[in-house]
Amino acid sequence: MQSFEIDKTDLQRIKVALESDDAELQRVLKEYHPSEIALLFEKLPQEAKEKIINILPIEVASEVISEMDEEHRPGELLINLHPDKRSEIVEELDYDDATDIISQLDEDEQQEILEDLDQEDADSIRALLKYDEDTAGGIMNSEIIKVNLNFDKKEALDEIIRQSEEMEEFYTVYVVDDSNTLIGILSLKDVVKARINAKVKDIVNTDFVFVKAELDQEEVAKLISQYNLTTIPVVDDHMKLLGRITVDDIIDVMEQENTEDILKISGVSEDEELSGNWQDAVKSRLPWLIINLGTAYLAASIIRHFDATVAQLPILAAYMTIIAGMGGNSATQALAVTVRRISLSDLTDSQAYNTVFKEFLVGLINGAANGLIVFFIALFYDANIMLGLVLFLAMTGNLIVAGLTGASIPLILKRVGIDPAVASSIIITTFTDCAGFLLPLWFATHLLLHTHVK
Amino acid sequence: MQSFEIDKTDLQRIKVALESDDAELQRVLKEYHPSEIALLFEKLPQEAKEKIINILPIEVASEVISEMDEEHRPGELLINLHPDKRSEIVEELDYDDATDIISQLDEDEQQEILEDLDQEDADSIRALLKYDEDTAGGIMNSEIIKVNLNFDKKEALDEIIRQSEEMEEFYTVYVVDDSNTLIGILSLKDVVKARINAKVKDIVNTDFVFVKAELDQEEVAKLISQYNLTTIPVVDDHMKLLGRITVDDIIDVMEQENTEDILKISGVSEDEELSGNWQDAVKSRLPWLIINLGTAYLAASIIRHFDATVAQLPILAAYMTIIAGMGGNSATQALAVTVRRISLSDLTDSQAYNTVFKEFLVGLINGAANGLIVFFIALFYDANIMLGLVLFLAMTGNLIVAGLTGASIPLILKRVGIDPAVASSIIITTFTDCAGFLLPLWFATHLLLHTHVK
Numbered sequence: 001m002q003s004f005e006i007d008k009t010d011l012q013r014i015k016v017a018l019e020s021d022d023a024e025l026q027r028v029l030k031e032y033h034p035s036e037i038a039l040l041f042e043k044l045p046q047e048a049k050e051k052i053i054n055i056l057p058i059e060v061a062s063e064v065i066s067e068m069d070e071e072h073r074p075g076e077l078l079i080n081l082h083p084d085k086r087s088e089i090v091e092e093l094d095y096d097d098a099t100d101i102i103s104q105l106d107e108d109e110q111q112e113i114l115e116d117l118d119q120e121d122a123d124s125i126r127a128l129l130k131y132d133e134d135t136a137g138g139i140m141n142s143e144i145i146k147v148n149l150n151f152d153k154k155e156a157l158d159e160i161i162r163q164s165e166e167m168e169e170f171y172t173v174y175v176v177d178d179s180n181t182l183i184g185i186l187s188l189k190d191v192v193k194a195r196i197n198a199k200v201k202d203i204v205n206t207d208f209v210f211v212k213a214e215l216d217q218e219e220v221a222k223l224i225s226q227y228n229l230t231t232i233p234v235v236d237d238h239m240k241l242l243g244r245i246t247v248d249d250i251i252d253v254m255e256q257e258n259t260e261d262i263l264k265i266s267g268v269s270e271d272e273e274l275s276g277n278w279q280d281a282v283k284s285r286l287p288w289l290i291i292n293l294g295t296a297y298l299a300a301s302i303i304r305h306f307d308a309t310v311a312q313l314p315i316l317a318a319y320m321t322i323i324a325g326m327g328g329n330s331a332t333q334a335l336a337v338t339v340r341r342i343s344l345s346d347l348t349d350s351q352a353y354n355t356v357f358k359e360f361l362v363g364l365i366n367g368a369a370n371g372l373i374v375f376f377i378a379l380f381y382d383a384n385i386m387l388g389l390v391l392f393l394a395m396t397g398n399l400i401v402a403g404l405t406g407a408s409i410p411l412i413l414k415r416v417g418i419d420p421a422v423a424s425s426i427i428i429t430t431f432t433d434c435a436g437f438l439l440p441l442w443f444a445t446h447l448l449l450h451t452h453v454k
Numbered sequence: 455m456q457s458f459e460i461d462k463t464d465l466q467r468i469k470v471a472l473e474s475d476d477a478e479l480q481r482v483l484k485e486y487h488p489s490e491i492a493l494l495f496e497k498l499p500q501e502a503k504e505k506i507i508n509i510l511p512i513e514v515a516s517e518v519i520s521e522m523d524e525e526h527r528p529g530e531l532l533i534n535l536h537p538d539k540r541s542e543i544v545e546e547l548d549y550d551d552a553t554d555i556i557s558q559l560d561e562d563e564q565q566e567i568l569e570d571l572d573q574e575d576a577d578s579i580r581a582l583l584k585y586d587e588d589t590a591g592g593i594m595n596s597e598i599i600k601v602n603l604n605f606d607k608k609e610a611l612d613e614i615i616r617q618s619e620e621m622e623e624f625y626t627v628y629v630v631d632d633s634n635t636l637i638g639i640l641s642l643k644d645v646v647k648a649r650i651n652a653k654v655k656d657i658v659n660t661d662f663v664f665v666k667a668e669l670d671q672e673e674v675a676k677l678i679s680q681y682n683l684t685t686i687p688v689v690d691d692h693m694k695l696l697g698r699i700t701v702d703d704i705i706d707v708m709e710q711e712n713t714e715d716i717l718k719i720s721g722v723s724e725d726e727e728l729s730g731n732w733q734d735a736v737k738s739r740l741p742w743l744i745i746n747l748g749t750a751y752l753a754a755s756i757i758r759h760f761d762a763t764v765a766q767l768p769i770l771a772a773y774m775t776i777i778a779g780m781g782g783n784s785a786t787q788a789l790a791v792t793v794r795r796i797s798l799s800d801l802t803d804s805q806a807y808n809t810v811f812k813e814f815l816v817g818l819i820n821g822a823a824n825g826l827i828v829f830f831i832a833l834f835y836d837a838n839i840m841l842g843l844v845l846f847l848a849m850t851g852n853l854i855v856a857g858l859t860g861a862s863i864p865l866i867l868k869r870v871g872i873d874p875a876v877a878s879s880i881i882i883t884t885f886t887d888c889a890g891f892l893l894p895l896w897f898a899t900h901l902l903l904h905t906h907v908k
Binding site: 007008033035067157161162164165166167169171172187188189192193207209224225226227228229230246247248250251252254255258259261262263265266267268272274275277278281282285286288289290292293296297299300301303304307310311314315317318319320321322324325326328329330332333335336337339340341344348350351358359361362365366369370373374377425426429433437 | 461462487489521611615616618619620621623625626641642643646647661663678679680681682683684700701702704705706708709712713715716717719720721722726728729731732735736739740742743744746747750751753754755757758761764765768769771772773774775776778779780782783784786787789790791793794795798802804805812813815816819820823824827828831879880883887891
């Protein structure tokens, strides 16, 4: 099976079906998975989406809405539906999905939806709306399977089977005491394998990983990935069980964080939508380019300072662009490795020190290797051994600057609490541009022109 | 809870415990989660690791080994254990994890381990070893819960509970016919909610997503993420059920693919280990830098061609580095957005066309905006309006080149079956360097020096 792509045929079929009768539209829609209908929605006008949602069975309609990307505004679709239909859909949604969608709307619209719901559903969603959407509380689901510490095997098994009637998927069983304090976890396997007269408290596993509701979702993703968890319980400050986060909720968090990393490191603002329009792209990128223009003038001012040197030896103008460019690329390499390493796990002091030292060594070796090539080209092509030496020293020096800044700047930013990916190539290459112009011009001025004036 | 970091205290405690008696070592080890012991192993010598594995309970020892990173060679640790211990550990491992670890060893060592196992376990692992480790077959687990199409509700429920006794975690129930052909899926909820005399065939859900064993793991990850699945069944060419892949197996695939993307786009070979040593880093990055040196000479040769222009107006040397640098950064922005978009979903022809057109527009606007700034600086600082015009045109032109190449090259590579992230900044900036030197020098030669020779 290949991943689904919307093509013109699908869109055409849906559009034709929308024009014909309801039975035909239902027949055509049946051939698509809810997540495929959500993709098709990206290309359909508002009335068409509403018509489709109204005609779909409630379970399918709610799945379609929960699969829609936030940027395609499922909340707006929901608020425009007939209130009865809307309540049915919201009640069918998982609480965490319902909360995400409702949180996109303004206060009045949120109230309008919540007032029409069952008291219990409305209360659960109101409780979830309190949490920042980037925290554990914001992504957790409050539908869980839990058993009391004092149940025996049969009570526990009956309770698990009873509770699973409400839940699409089954993971860990949570064990709580009479005041809903989380005591431990159990798998179905633990319960099934237990002696017939065992109590939950005899078999409960009290060695487990949990998170507080306020924890940042990125940290939750790191924990789930590091401990290879399928699900992680969320508790309040008094260890009361609030909900659970499952690994599939974390997939979206990971993709989002990875997109942000790759964009920020390339000098694109983290909230540019990948499929956004050109206006948004300009808004997200122009500020970085203007900063870069400023730093480029800084680097260029170095060239102006050495005007006399360039005039005496114009070939330097070509060579220094090579040295600056090589430094920029080398710094981007060191930066990418360091930023990615920091995103996957936190580094200890000694690991941070080793990283900077490693990048210094890599800069030295790669600089010397490329420096040698440039040296021999200057020797044979320009027939100027001192020019070769100047270029060798400048190349080695600039690639060392590249390694040191590419590794240390993101590490320093991380320590002072700034996102290390902000140390984008645009910022780092300022250093390699300045050093890339300064080193060849300075060495040329002091080594070459004083000893070998043309 | 924060994610675990190994610090010197932990390492010191383990080292002291290793020197004292077994009871003390066991006591200290009990305080660490298996995945934490796996992290500590990265810092311990081979004998220490063997001693710890031998002293841990089998379940913990096998979990530690399965949590070790491939680069820290769990297979080597396994092969050096006493054969009895080794077999116990392998039999405790999930088949997919056992296969991953055994596949790192050479043929003879693999045989040595497999010969000591139960026939059934050995056969299952041999079957999995056939699949390429980057495919669905290579990451699937063959331990699944399955029921026959003809079971009634009670038989199905009993069978599910019986089979769950063998499995740590529970997901979807697979429904097969008498010849093990996959017919559909069920959740525990479906079974529990069914009428008392319902048969499995009455309630089975036959509309499900599956993959063939040969499918690339990256495609599996896209499907799981697109359809929000917790688990996906793996079948052979005749729809026989082979195993399942769960979302937590995919987390590692996603992190690996994301790391590869961010490295390749920055000109680092995809198999450089983030925490590798400097020798590996040099091996992975030097080839790209040497390619870059070649392309830099190409760009620099443009400068040599316009020697006379630079000699007449040396200030151009400084300005053209600014224009080339701005183009490089702008291209990196367009490249990052496009590469990331391609990795998250496949683009249709019209989406691809729109992306290139959008990046052209963004290049035009950002180019004109920065061009205006440069124009005014040339006007007020250099008091040369024609120089300002030359720089405005060159900046706008180069940022258009940046947008067009940054968007179209990864799209073209994807179409011809090459990984689009290989269109790294290093490759794309060749275009913007060449255009960044050529455009100001050409415009200056034809507009400025012919009309305004100093």
